[in-house]
Amino acid sequence: MHHVLTIAGSDSGGGAGIQADLKTFAAHGVYGTSAITAITAQNTERVSNVHVLPAAIVAAQIDAVASDIRIDAVKTGMLANAAIVEVVAAALTRWRLPHLVVDPVMVAKSGDHLLEPAAAAAIREVLLPLATIVTPNRPEAEVLAGHAVATLADAREAARRITDAGCRAVVIKGGHFEGTRLVNLLFDGRDFTEVVTERMQTRNTHGTGCTFAAALAAQLAKGRPLTDAVQDATEYVAGAIANAVSVGHGHGPVNHFWRGWTGG
Numbered sequence: 001m002h003h004v005l006t007i008a009g010s011d012s013g014g015g016a017g018i019q020a021d022l023k024t025f026a027a028h029g030v031y032g033t034s035a036i037t038a039i040t041a042q043n044t045e046r047v048s049n050v051h052v053l054p055a056a057i058v059a060a061q062i063d064a065v066a067s068d069i070r071i072d073a074v075k076t077g078m079l080a081n082a083a084i085v086e087v088v089a090a091a092l093t094r095w096r097l098p099h100l101v102v103d104p105v106m107v108a109k110s111g112d113h114l115l116e117p118a119a120a121a122a123i124r125e126v127l128l129p130l131a132t133i134v135t136p137n138r139p140e141a142e143v144l145a146g147h148a149v150a151t152l153a154d155a156r157e158a159a160r161r162i163t164d165a166g167c168r169a170v171v172i173k174g175g176h177f178e179g180t181r182l183v184n185l186l187f188d189g190r191d192f193t194e195v196v197t198e199r200m201q202t203r204n205t206h207g208t209g210c211t212f213a214a215a216l217a218a219q220l221a222k223g224r225p226l227t228d229a230v231q232d233a234t235e236y237v238a239g240a241i242a243n244a245v246s247v248g249h250g251h252g253p254v255n256h257f258w259r260g261w262t263g264g
């Protein structure tokens with residue numbers, strides 16, 4: 001059994017954050033562990049309140065897990081502020097945890113801010129150098145690269161700038177672009193790979209970003225190469241969207257178990 005750690009926020013609505021990550025891990029047949037950074041009072045429509053936990057309890061959760069359980073990959077999601085980013089980077093270094101997937105969560109689909117603006121610089125400076133892969137969406141790529149990203153050519157330039165921060169690879173997700181063809185653009189520091197899927201017209205995209213990054217972490221834990229992991233995570237999320245069941249009144253969650261329990 002492979003073991004994966006998610007360091008992220010709780011989504012009470014169950015569709016994103018820690019809850020999406022643990023479901024994704026279970027769906028991939030890997031054992032999920034978690035360090036919670038923040039509690040969001042959230043549903044499919046909005047984030048109504050956020051309680052950010054002290055950095056010390058975030059570090060303590062990682063230490064508790066890593067001192068007992070061999071960890072084969074780590075995923076970070078909502079980190080909320082620079083103090084948490086810093087203790088997470090320190091803990092990952094202390095325990096030498098392998099295969100780090102950084103989902104640089106900044107703003108929720110509902111428009112709510114999940115990261116203090118000043119903490120984006122901390123993500124770039126202390127977390128990206130440790131990352132195997134970072135998974136920004138379009139607005140996050142703009143912040144991390146420091147320029148506008150409107151076209152695929154812009155995304156290529158942004159990918160180069162982001163890998164300058166020291167991560168091994170970056171995938172700029174295509175969810176926030178236009179067009180019937182959705183491109184997840186992977187850059188491994190040398191080559192670009194366009195992983196393409198059909199853009200589905202649906203409201204059931206709550207937690208797609210978390211699910212995508214968690215699926216990547218599960219695949220990397222199993223030793224899959226990066227390109228295969230991005231390809232499979234793209235297919236997994238597409239299937240999870242296509243098979244979504246109706247939950248709530250807003251952006252509904254995806255169906256993490258559309259392939260069954262060990263379908264990853």
Ligand SMILES: Nc1ncnc2c1ncn2[C@@H]1O[C@H](COP(=O)(O)OP(=O)(O)OP(=O)(O)O)[C@@H](O)[C@H]1O
Nearest residue numbers: 109137173174175176199200207208209210212237
């Ligand atoms: N409409 C869609 N059709 C097919 N795949 C999609 C669609 N929306 C999202 N995806 C898949 O999910 C991935 C992540 O979605 P997105 O780009 O919206 O991330 P995000 O903005 O981080 O999401 P979140 O709001 O959950 O944080 C995409 O890269 C893509 O593979």
Ligand SMILES: [Mg+2]
Nearest residue numbers: 105137209210
């Ligand atoms: Mg996201």
